[in-house]
Each structure stands twice: as C-alpha cells, then as structure tokens.
Amino acid sequence: MTETLSNTYTNVGNxxxxxxxxxxxxxxxxxxxxxSLTELIELIYQAFATNEVNIDYVHTxxxxxxxxxxxxxxxxxxxxxxxxxxxxxxxxxxxxxxILCWAESQGSSIHNHTNSHCFMKCIxxxxxxxxxxxxxxxxxxxxxxxxxxxRSELKEGMVAYIHxxxxxxxxxxxxxxxxxxxxHLYVPPYDHCNVFDERTGRTNEANVTFYSIxxxxxxxx
Ligand SMILES: [Fe+2]
Numbered sequence: 001m002t003e004t005l006s007n008t009y010t011n012v013g014n015x016x017x018x019x020x021x022x023x024x025x026x027x028x029x030x031x032x033x034x035x036s037l038t039e040l041i042e043l044i045y046q047a048f049a050t051n052e053v054n055i056d057y058v059h060t061x062x063x064x065x066x067x068x069x070x071x072x073x074x075x076x077x078x079x080x081x082x083x084x085x086x087x088x089x090x091x092x093x094x095x096x097x098x099i100l101c102w103a104e105s106q107g108s109s110i111h112n113h114t115n116s117h118c119f120m121k122c123i124x125x126x127x128x129x130x131x132x133x134x135x136x137x138x139x140x141x142x143x144x145x146x147x148x149x150x151r152s153e154l155k156e157g158m159v160a161y162i163h164x165x166x167x168x169x170x171x172x173x174x175x176x177x178x179x180x181x182x183x184h185l186y187v188p189p190y191d192h193c194n195v196f197d198e199r200t201g202r203t204n205e206a207n208v209t210f211y212s213i214x215x216x217x218x219x220x221x
Contacts, residue, residue, distance in 0.1 A: 026050055027057040033064050037071040041089050041097060044185065048094045053187060055117060062119050062185060063159045072123065074215030075099035078179060082106065084211035088183075096189040098210070102127070102180040107172030110146065110198055111206070112164050114190035120160045125173060125180030127154040132168045135201030143200040154182075168196060 027047050034040035043061050047054060069076075075086040076099070083106045089097045102125070110132055120129075131149040149167050153174075154160050162169050173180035194203045210218050 026052055027054045030057070032057070032060050034061050037065075037067055037088070040065045040067075044089075044091065044095060044097065048091065048187075053117075058117075058185065058187070059119060059159060059161060062121050062183070063157075065121070065183075066157075067123060067183075069124075072099055072181065075101075075212065076181065077101055077212055077217075078103045079211070083108065083173075085208065086215075087210045087213045090213075091189065093189065095185060095187045098184050098186075099123075100182045100184055102173035102182070104179060105173060105176050108170055109195040109206075110168050110170045111196065112168050112194045113162060113186070114193050115164050116190050117187040118162045119185040119187075120154070120162075120171070121183045122154040122156050122158055123181050123183050124156060125175060125178050126156060127180055127182060128152070128172045128174045129154055129160050129162075130170045130172075131162070131166065132170070132196070132198075134167060135196065135203070143202070146196060146198050146201050170198075 026049075030043055030046055031039075034043050040061060044058065047057055047061075075088055077084050077086055078101045080103060083100055083102045086099045086101065087096060088099055089095075091097060110130075112134075120127075128151065130151045133147040133149055135146060136144065146168075152160075171182070190208065192205055192207050195206045196203045212218060
C-alpha cells in the first residue's frame with residue numbers, strides 16, 4: 001500500500017489497512033533485503049523519493065533488516081533515569097530514524113504519535129507494547145481509567161506499527177536484569193506529542209527531544 005505523504009498530516013482516519021491499494025506502488029524495483037544500517041537508510045530514502053509512501057514496503061525492509069551491535073554502537077547510550085532517544089537520520093524532513101535505549105525496567109508514558117506512522121523494531125532484548133483506546137470525548141472530568149486494547153511482547157527482530165487511528169501506546173523494557181534497544185521510524189517526523197495519565201485519561205502536551213544526534217550528545221541533555 002502507498003500513501004501520499006501530505007495525507008499523513010491531515011487524514012487522521014487512515015490506518016495501515018485503509019490506505020491499501022489507493023496509490024500506485026513506486027518501490028517495486030527496490031531491494032527488500034537491506035544488508036546494513038546504511039543500506040536500510042538508503043532504501044528508506046528511495047522509498048520516500050516521491051510524496052507517495054508504500055507502507056507495506058517500509059514494514060518489509062524494517063522486518064528484514066538484521067543489523068548488528070557494531071552498526072548501532074554510536075547510538076547506544078543508556079541513562080539510569082530515563083530511556084534515551086538517539087537520532088540516526090533526519091530523513092530530509094520526511095522521516096526520522098532513531099535508536100531508543102531502554103535500561104532495565106524503563107518504559108515510556110502512554111502517548112500518541114501526532115498523526116505520524118510509527119514503526120518500531122526490537123533489535124536487542126524484548127519489549128512490551130500496551131495499546132490503549134483514546135479517552136472518550138469529555139471524559140477528562142469523569143476521570144475514567146484508560147482502556148487497554150492489547151498487550152503484546154515484541155521479541156528481538158519483531159516489528160510493531162502504530163498510528164493515531166489505531167490508538168495510543170506505552171512501550172516498556174520488562175526485564176529487571178537486561179537492557180533493550182529498539183529501532184524506530186517515524187513518518188513524518190514530529191517534535192511534540194500528547195502523554196496520557198492511565199488512571200484518569202488526562203492529557204498534556206510534551207516536546208520530544210533527542211539525547212544524541214548522529215552519535216553526538218545534544219546540548220539540551
Ligand atoms: Fe510510540
């Protein structure tokens with residue numbers, strides 16, 4: 001399936017199923033087996049060369065990419081107090097590819113994705129993804145607990161996909177003894193999102209920042 005990039009900004013109702021078959025595939029000539037992180041990045045750039053994006057193709061190359069610690073080393077930066085977001089490639093404004101490092105038992109807040117397509121591949125350890133339904137309109141005063149849609153383990157090598165039309169999620173490293181690492185692709189990039197209180201459904205806007213860019217620590221960290 002493909003999707004016009006501009007639609008990802010405006011059409012909240014699109015999900016990975018509903019965009020299937022709407023556009024002509026422009027990735028048929030591209031490899032589906034990236035042999036390295038560099039090749040994965042090159043293929044993503046080629047897939048995004050026009051304004052139409054084949055979501056199935058992007059999912060396939062994310063799934064088929066194996067990679068190794070040597071490639072990820074510049075981006076492996078763990079912190080004791082919070083997971084870190086490390087930008088690998090800014091995608092010419094069309095996407096962000098990043099590596100997230102999760103120390104033992106670290107997890108994210110419940111959050112949305114600002115109408116971006118999010119692909120998440122567990123590349124070391126394992127993760128738990130809990131998906132939540134959006135709080136009901138006007139439920140802020142009622143303080144309803146948020147409803148869990150699904151909870152699944154993302155084992156090493158597996159790829160998950162989420163979009164606002166599917167719901168919200170929280171991602172965690174469930175291990176008390178091992179770190180975890182995940183590779184994330186966001187299409188298009190975004191610099192803020194909303195975080196949600198599980199008990200009440202209340203939400204606040206949050207800026208999303210990078211702990212490092214291209215392997216270099218950022219000034220605000
Ligand atoms: Fe997320």
